[in-house]
Amino acid sequence: MGCHAWVGETWDTETVVLEPGDVLVFYTDGVIDAQGAHDRFGDDRLQETLTGATDADDAINRIRAALNRFEAGDQADDTAALALVRVRAPVGSEPADAAPGMAPGEAGSA
Numbered sequence: 001m002g003c004h005a006w007v008g009e010t011w012d013t014e015t016v017v018l019e020p021g022d023v024l025v026f027y028t029d030g031v032i033d034a035q036g037a038h039d040r041f042g043d044d045r046l047q048e049t050l051t052g053a054t055d056a057d058d059a060i061n062r063i064r065a066a067l068n069r070f071e072a073g074d075q076a077d078d079t080a081a082l083a084l085v086r087v088r089a090p091v092g093s094e095p096a097d098a099a100p101g102m103a104p105g106e107a108g109s110a
Contacts, residue, residue: 020088023059025050030077031063037072045070056083 018024027046034041049066053059060083067079 018086020086021055023050023053023056023083023085025059025063025081025083027063027081028078030075030079031067031081033077034067034071034075034079035073036070041067041070053083056085059083 032041032043032046045066046063049062050059053062060081063081
């Protein structure tokens with residue numbers, strides 16, 4: 001799923017529920033377009049790199065190490081990544097928009 005910013009374009013939206021411990025990684029096209037000796041890094045190689053990442057720091061360290069091993073020659077594109085991890089909510093806390101026992105955004109009856 002990509003994040004794009006072109007004026008006048010419309011994009012399909014998708015809701016993804018993140019569970020505690022899930023890691024969400026944002027990256028620029030410089031990550032997947034990084035050039036190796038014979039090809040570019042690509043989506044498949046990135047997915048393989050991130051498989052098994054235990055947290056946000058691990059995800060970024062895996063990307064950095066994989067790119068360092070892969071890249072050949074000068075790289076002309078930006079290469080940036082941001083990883084976030086969903087943490088468990090404190091015990092006894094409820095999301096601000098949820099009634100006890102209901103998921104956020106779920107409507108209740110009075």
